[in-house]
Amino acid sequence: MLSNQKSILIVGASVRAAMQSAQRAGFSPYGMDLFADQDTQAAGSVQAISPYPEGIISHSKKIPASPWIYTGALENYPRTIAELSRSRPLLGNGPKVLRKVRDPFWLAETCREILPTVPQLALWKDHQSLTDSDWLLKPFHSAAGRMVQSLQTVLEKKERNPSIVKEFKEKKFYLQQRMKGETQSALYFATQGKAVLWGVTQQLSGCKFLNAKEFHYAGSIGPLSLTKEQTQDWQALGDHLVQKANLKGVFGLDAVVNQEGIWPLEVNPRWTASVELYERAYGISAFLNHVHAVNDESVTVPDFKNLTPSSYWAKGILYAKQEIEIKEPLAARLLKHSETTPPWPCLADLPTAGAIIPPGAPILTFFIACPVREQLNQRLKKFAGIYHQFFK
Structure with a gap:
């Protein structure tokens, strides 16, 4: 085995x-x-x-x-x-599965089979026929929100420089209806033809206090408390995707959640950025469960009802405003500071001495825990300010 x-x-x-x-x-x-x-x-x-x-x-x-x-x-x-x-x-999931789940049009059609709340899609060549500009231009092949732009921004750029549309060929970009609500991400383990739901986190993007560009992934908060209906909808989506695409192992589903329901955005058919928050909250090995899942073995299901008060976790990704050179004393300081909160380090993705971090690139990741979810955003801002001082 x-x-x-x-x-x-x-x-x-x-x-x-x-x-x-x-x-x-x-x-x-x-x-x-x-x-x-x-x-x-x-x-x-x-x-x-x-x-x-x-x-x-x-x-x-x-x-x-x-x-x-x-x-x-x-x-x-x-x-x-x-x-x-x-x-x-x-x-994990091979190219045959990827061709399905990474196709936004396949995903929309598949999700619409079980839920009415699915964002509309269009190709760039059809953008002039759209009745409003509340759409996002997204690359077919990207990650962490990179190269995502609002259609309104793109049209404004087009007025100033018409040649810019050459980069938006329909084979590389598509348009997705922009939904209002909170961006969330569910984590599943696909095994035995079903999806084991581990939970849902709030996704952070474009946070100015982290120097993240608009739409760029900047961290996560969770696991979130879900209503019975939300749990059922997330579970139904996961099961349906597993059955339609033959997904295996760990995968994520990003969506916008509002009063109307869950609006699926994209599938991440691999280890996701929020996995480590669940490990910190539940004390369960995600890696071992992934290996079990791809072998169609049983997966441990977290006990959502018995989460301890400190089980609300947040991670923030600090981005560089300008070029940063990581010198030996700073690299050592970051490593020492990360070791002050056993068993879980408070810092991660620690750059090595001599690393040159360009503007707009991630510097490091930091973690905080809090018994009250609503306080995590404020604490993220506080600690972001503290860690910014490390690089001045």
Whole structure:
């Protein structure tokens, strides 16, 4: 059984959280990502890949034979996933599944089979026929909100520079109706033809106090308390997607939630950014459950009713306003500070000494816990201000 093999290769834009989870579950993880941060190195052997993702295949040949999983953004490179899966077993969703769930038109049609609350979609060539400008222009292949723009902003740019529309060819971008409400993300484990719902978190994006650009993913808050109806709807969506696409293992579903219901936006068919919040809240290994799920074995279901008061967690991603050079004293200070809150570090994704962080790039991630969910936003702002001082 794959679940008995202890070596594992983890590949993605950032593999720190998944490697730490694998390490806690008793695995020996190898990693390949863009950063090879300090705390990622502490979790196992990791290599920063450049060029990315082109260098993944050649470097993987230096790593002992083992199963592998991928994390954020690699789902945009199905050919790389297919090629790497020829030489080692993939514990997750392959290109055939990705072609379905990463197609926004397939997702909208599939979700509409069970829910009426699905955002309208259009191609760029049809934008002039839309009755209003309350739409978002989104790339077919992206992650963490990058390259997402409002249609109104794009049309204003078009007036100043008509040639800008060349980058919005319909093969690369589509339009999605912009919904009002709170952006949330559900976490599931697909196993035995069903979805095991682990919970839902609030997604943070474009937070100015974190220096995040508009629409860029900036963190999460949760797990959230759900009504019976919300739980049923999230569960129905997860089950339907698993049955229609044959999803395996951990996956996420992003949606806007308002009084009308849940409005699905996109599927993340892999390890998601919010997984580690559930691990902190529940004390359950997500990695072990993922391995069990892809093998169609039973998955541990969290006891939502017995969450302790400190189980509301938030993570914030601090972005750079200007170029930052991480010198040795600062790198050491960040590592020392992260170790002041055992068993869960208060800081993560710690850049190494000598790293140059360009404007707009993430610097680090920080975590806070609070017994009252409504206070987490204010505490995020407070600690963001504290951590900003580290880089002045």
